[in-house]
Amino acid sequence: AQKITQTQPGMFVQEKEAVTLDCTYDTSDPSYGLFWYKQPSSGEMIFLIYQGSYDQQNATEGRYSLNFQKARKSANLVISASQLGDSAMYFCAMRDRMDSSYKLIFGSGTRLLVRP
Amino acid sequence: SAVISQKPSRDICQRGTSLTIQCQVDSQVTMMFWYRQQPGQSLTLIATANQGSEATYESGFVIDKFPISRPNLTFSTLTVSNMSPEDSSIYLCSVDRHTNSYGYTFGSGTRLTVV
Numbered sequence: 178a179q180k181i182t183q184t185q186p187g188m189f190v191q192e193k194e195a196v197t198l199d200c201t202y203d204t205s206d207p208s209y210g211l212f213w214y215k216q217p218s219s220g221e222m223i224f225l226i227y228q229g230s231y232d233q234q235n236a237t238e239g240r241y242s243l244n245f246q247k248a249r250k251s252a253n254l255v256i257s258a259s260q261l262g263d264s265a266m267y268f269c270a271m272r273d274r275m276d277s278s279y280k281l282i283f284g285s286g287t288r289l290l291v292r293p
Numbered sequence: 294s295a296v297i298s299q300k301p302s303r304d305i306c307q308r309g310t311s312l313t314i315q316c317q318v319d320s321q322v323t324m325m326f327w328y329r330q331q332p333g334q335s336l337t338l339i340a341t342a343n344q345g346s347e348a349t350y351e352s353g354f355v356i357d358k359f360p361i362s363r364p365n366l367t368f369s370t371l372t373v374s375n376m377s378p379e380d381s382s383i384y385l386c387s388v389d390r391h392t393n394s395y396g397y398t399f400g401s402g403t404r405l406t407v408v
Contacts, residue, residue, distance in 0.1 A: 220404060221402060222387075281338070
């Protein structure tokens with residue numbers, strides 16, 4: 178069965194430093210997609226970055242990069258130069274084709290707090 | 294990316310009543326997804342709604358409790374029926390535009406409190 182695991186319930190980072198949020202996944206389908214979302218206290222879900230299972234390079238979007246290690250089934254999010262506005266919940270999610278509805282399955286999330 | 298208008302943004306309801314949540318998408322989409330996020334928890338998929346067919350419910354969710362309508366390719370509703378305090382959650386709708394650059398787009402959420 179598909180599964181997403183985030184082992185860090187909470188993380189602290191000093192402003193302007195980099196932080197890595199861990200995510201591991203499990204699927205038997207060779208074709209899948211991995212997503213990271215940010216959820217501030219307002220509750221909205223903000224898409225950050227996407228990595229496809231066949232992508233040769235790690236995805237990057239501005240200050241966000243994804244450290245994709247396929248053999249280890251990990252897709253860690255790296256946030257560089259942290260800002261106070263980065264304080265939020267972060268969710269890793271996976272979509273694969275095992276289920277014809279292409280549904281998105283979420284990890285339990287990591288709460289990030291950026292210290293000034 | 295798709296823009297989704299979700300209403301209401303929040304509500305406080307009496308137990309035993311029902312609330313209908315609406316999601317309007319700015320373009321046609323094949324599938325819409327409804328999620329529940331209980332306090333302090335992650336998102337759990339309730340059901341997948343296809344236009345013109347019955348919604349597909351995930352394990353632990355039933356149509357009598359969470360009836361869904363999908364009358365066309367841009368609109369869907371989720372009803373939370375016979376509410377109890379345990380239904381207090383954020384409910385979100387989502388669509389997959391099949392454009393990986395944008396991922397799945399979510400509505401702004403409905404924050405429901407049942408008293």
